[in-house]
Amino acid sequence: MSEATFSTTFAFLGMAVVFTIILVLTAAMLVTGYMFKTFLLPGTPTGECRYQPSPMSDPPAEHVAVIAAAIAIHRGAARGEISMLAQEDRGPWSVGSMVLQCHGHLNVLRRTR
């Protein structure tokens, strides 16, 4: 088999295998997610004010996120979700779910450290 044939074949087959794997993963997650939504968590509590600024987090960055969220909600643009990510080094980040005065649902990416 020539180099060109091998590389073409392997590139196609490899891509196909990776896609198959990820399709299986997606299917598995859709099933799990469906089960969770339907059977296991019929009445997840919503609408409560879950957001509490952590004392460990960087206060100004937090603050900025909350203000930006408030403005966006006020403008009516973002339908319940606003996202922020501080311009920090990559790596340590976390998704914090924050509900601002029960008016909407905010996701904030915060530095974990």
Next chain:
Amino acid sequence: MSEATFSTTFAFLGMAVVFTIILVLTAAMLVTGYMFKTFLLPGTPTGECRYQPSPMSDPPAEHVAVIAAAIAIHRGAARGEISMLAQEDRGPWSVGSMVLQCHGHLNVLRRTR
């Protein structure tokens, strides 16, 4: 020697050895403790308010401990000593000695982290 004999013998002897060791340790500590109380530390200061809530500690847990201690002293039930242990994972704990308004001597087990 049969298995039964060996296991019986070893169980007895082993237990005896462990007891002997611990007896020696106990004796050594009683002697040291006696020496410390009698010769080395004749006038250890007592009665001073040594308790200072650490800024690193979990405030609510700390708070709960102090309040529980205060109530217990007020009730007159605990003669100078009250103990608390937060329901945390085992492992990191420490004994903090805390004297509440100089009325009694409190021991608090706190999470170290």
Next chain:
Amino acid sequence: MSEATFSTTFAFLGMAVVFTIILVLTAAMLVTGYMFKTFLLPGTPTGECRYQPSPMSDPPAEHVAVIAAAIAIHRGAARGEISMLAQEDRGPWSVGSMVLQCHGHLNVLRRTR
């Protein structure tokens, strides 16, 4: 070569080599420093109040350093520079540059942890 000759020779030569190395280092740094002062950093900002007590640092030690600095400046003795080093274990220390009310330039050695 006898032991005495060898040890004398090596002691002299070794000292000479170390001095040569350090002389080269000194020269290199003088050159770099000169370049930085002359070409690269013509107008470094000065005189601004850069000092901010870190929230992580030991407050009382910090406090002591600032007070001592203030007294020394008040006395007029230290011409713009005052230095402090807490009596802590050796090892973790850092130089913090602190300007007190823009009256002078203070260097403070602080424990980093």
Next chain:
Amino acid sequence: MEIWDIILKLVHSTGFEHIGPGQVAMMGIGALLIYMGVAKGFEPLLLVCIGFGTLIVNLPMAQEILLGPPEGGEPGGLFWYIGQGVHLEIFPPLIFLGVGAMTDFSPLIANPWTFLLGAAAQFGIFGTFFIAMAVFGFDPQESGSIAIIGGADGPTTIYTCMKLKPELLPTVAVSAYSYMALVPLIQPPIMRLLTTKKERAVVMKGLRPVSRTEKVIFPLLILALVVLFTPEATPLVGMLMLGNLLRETGVTERLSAAAQNEIINSVTIFLATSVGMMMTSERFLQWRTIKIFLLGMLAFSLATAGGVLLGKFMCLVTGGKVNPLIGAAGVSAVPMSARVVHNVGQEENPDNYLLMHAMGPNVAGVIGSAAAAGVLLAVLK
């Protein structure tokens, strides 16, 4: 290479042809351990990692890839290297370094008599040894490895079992950690059965304060004496006491913090995951596993009984100044069993604060079990 070769290579490289029922069962057990740790809060630091190790090692081909030894210039699997910390018995003493730095021995220093309760609870070890060997027919090394479960101390158990009978390690370790987590269920019935209502209501006198000098001398004195009697326990007791010394000097805070945090946490991840990766179906899915779990339960029960009975004796001798319940804390499982004592005591008298008094036998039990391990190793190794 033909196209078919590539396809075949890809197909054979998947794990589908390597799954067996044993592996599926073991993966279920791994998931169960994680569930116990996460949902029930049973010793989560250990059981989550052990469960994860069990799960991953039973995935098809994962065992060869993770645990295969180096061969012909090719490096070994990741956990072949990390697992050396278990095989060379390095990790358990390092865990003890952190445990020592986390342990406050002052309740024991203030009341040295409670040391004896920590010895009495070692009946869990030697009683179980007898039954494992005489009744269940295990050989002496196996019996010792199973008996040490009664020490209720992870590092001691792993260290001893690795020296006596390494192939029992995963079963013994999982059994030990499971029962440590179950202490609040196992101990109270035994404690209530062996004590009277009046005994359980005994209020104990406050503990004297302990000076720093005593706290610094304590680890050195205990270390010297324990090693004199059972040199085999040196690595365990040595690291425990080094950690404790670093904690108590007041001038080595940095090192004590390192032992309590970075060292113990990193080692815990590697140790527990490595132990989990020893959980293969050939080792675990055996009748002896059930026997070992039965004997582990017995060990905890005997240890509790031993402690409480000596507590009763001390209560009698002192004319009722000692609450016999605190003997149950001698099993160690620090500080869980001390909390259990406290709670059982408060059932009778809500104003009775036994916790500090129970901490004495509790930490004594750690030392007692290390000494018992030394005795087992001296005779059986």
Next chain:
Amino acid sequence: MEIWDIILKLVHSTGFEHIGPGQVAMMGIGALLIYMGVAKGFEPLLLVCIGFGTLIVNLPMAQEILLGPPEGGEPGGLFWYIGQGVHLEIFPPLIFLGVGAMTDFSPLIANPWTFLLGAAAQFGIFGTFFIAMAVFGFDPQESGSIAIIGGADGPTTIYTCMKLKPELLPTVAVSAYSYMALVPLIQPPIMRLLTTKKERAVVMKGLRPVSRTEKVIFPLLILALVVLFTPEATPLVGMLMLGNLLRETGVTERLSAAAQNEIINSVTIFLATSVGMMMTSERFLQWRTIKIFLLGMLAFSLATAGGVLLGKFMCLVTGGKVNPLIGAAGVSAVPMSARVVHNVGQEENPDNYLLMHAMGPNVAGVIGSAAAAGVLLAVLK
């Protein structure tokens, strides 16, 4: 020993006679890498250490002293020992342990379809493989090592390259980290080229909240399935998911913190400095280095294009509910490329918050690249 002998020994012990032009050039490259890290903020944690390693190892005689193997009772060089973590493929999975503990998979769990975008971006790997082999004439192992740059994942790249072609490691690693840092420059033009203004303005629906139970099940489920298909990826995916499990259980915070801090930070210093120390002139100052950098650029571009094109397809199928830009985040380079997506999206509509939606493909890309690495290893090793 005569006086002259001492003098000669001192003179010969200096490094002056050992400097060559290649070394000076490499030291310049080392300084450049440090400059890129410090002054430009390009992946500083990695590039500063890699640059330092490059600089020091090209100082005269430093290579023998730092990297010399043990010989005749004499210990080896410091980085001969530390470098074993790279040679034995221990460090990359440990980095992934920390990455897993830092990664929040909930955007992916909330919207599993975005997983497919993380697969499409692997076109960067396989497309580059084809070009490297068919056009540039690299052999299969070299082509695989270069192609994996398109995974945009440091640990995956290092792990795969060490297994396939260790001598390419420094070049491949430096190329991978450089392009990861350049993602904000490389991706936007491609994204704008392949999408219409209207597509870029698509606002996506809010993500559903994800329960803790789902977050705990996720790493175990994904691990099992990925390992089933590509066992070769076990160490990478295994450690990633162990870290994530420790993060999500809610009861293993200590261990998660250890993975996120002490373990990943220490290993990063040792890994990156060791990689830098492989940057010698014989290895780096070659034509193939330029080819590898070209191919690396291509890999990132193909990966971006692959993601965006599948995004367009999903946009079409869903009737405009998916913003195709988020496909670009499938390259990984977490969370940099998700931020790029967010910024490009806001150019069209300043109130459009795409970040969270882009995090889904972003973390999916990490898993996808690990799977692709498994496929490469299965066929080429």
Next chain:
Amino acid sequence: MEIWDIILKLVHSTGFEHIGPGQVAMMGIGALLIYMGVAKGFEPLLLVCIGFGTLIVNLPMAQEILLGPPEGGEPGGLFWYIGQGVHLEIFPPLIFLGVGAMTDFSPLIANPWTFLLGAAAQFGIFGTFFIAMAVFGFDPQESGSIAIIGGADGPTTIYTCMKLKPELLPTVAVSAYSYMALVPLIQPPIMRLLTTKKERAVVMKGLRPVSRTEKVIFPLLILALVVLFTPEATPLVGMLMLGNLLRETGVTERLSAAAQNEIINSVTIFLATSVGMMMTSERFLQWRTIKIFLLGMLAFSLATAGGVLLGKFMCLVTGGKVNPLIGAAGVSAVPMSARVVHNVGQEENPDNYLLMHAMGPNVAGVIGSAAAAGVLLAVLK
């Protein structure tokens, strides 16, 4: 096995028959070292661990159990493994990584002339080498190992001594750390003897501020030059400067924190305890120990004198702009001897703040000693 066999095995397993007077004496020395660390605050991080190691290794049979090499499939002792970090010379450079991350070189950058004072203080090393060899009759390797005590730097001392004469290590290390702790007693008389009241009262001009760019260039420049002249010093100076680079870039805070905390603290525990475990009676209870302690004292005195005398010369040349006391800080022992300089200076003029000026020679002394170590190794190894 008969009952008597068990009893005999138990009796023989105890350590009572293995205690000798040498061991008891060494345990006393261990306790003394701990006392010096805890009660007197002398270098507690090191002396507590060294003392503990000394104490435990002299307990009966502990040496075989802790330090025994692996044999016939049986793993070695715990500190046989941990001690490899000392034997393979891995730990001292790692300590220097942390020291570099803790060191602020800006006083030296602001006033490069003080670098020379750090060279002059190396007279402590070479003067002592001469006396050790010519007067005390030590062989060249021994003389070098003893002379390096004058460097007043733990890691440099341990690294050099391990390469030249490992069997002297415990004595040399304990001597070095003891005198470092005694700097406040050793230095002032020599400083007062060699300087006039007027010289001691000299007030120095404020230091210029140093920019971040200079701080980043400094470690790279110094590293390149030192390695060029003394390649043997590469591991020490290299790690020192890597740590310092991570500290000063401003973008690698995570890694700098890891070097300053988890890495240095963990390594300190293992290094110091391992060194303590080398303190056996055969090695320590010898006449040469007394000689080494005498020579160590001499080394510190000569180093102080060397620094102060060059300081006087610089004072003369600059027309009284340099306070000669700051030369004494050239011995290193960071930052203890800088503090001593400050205090002695304030005796004459309470408003004279010499501390910052003394930090220049102080950190220069660290680099000077590493260079001196390179010279020793180049000729004597």
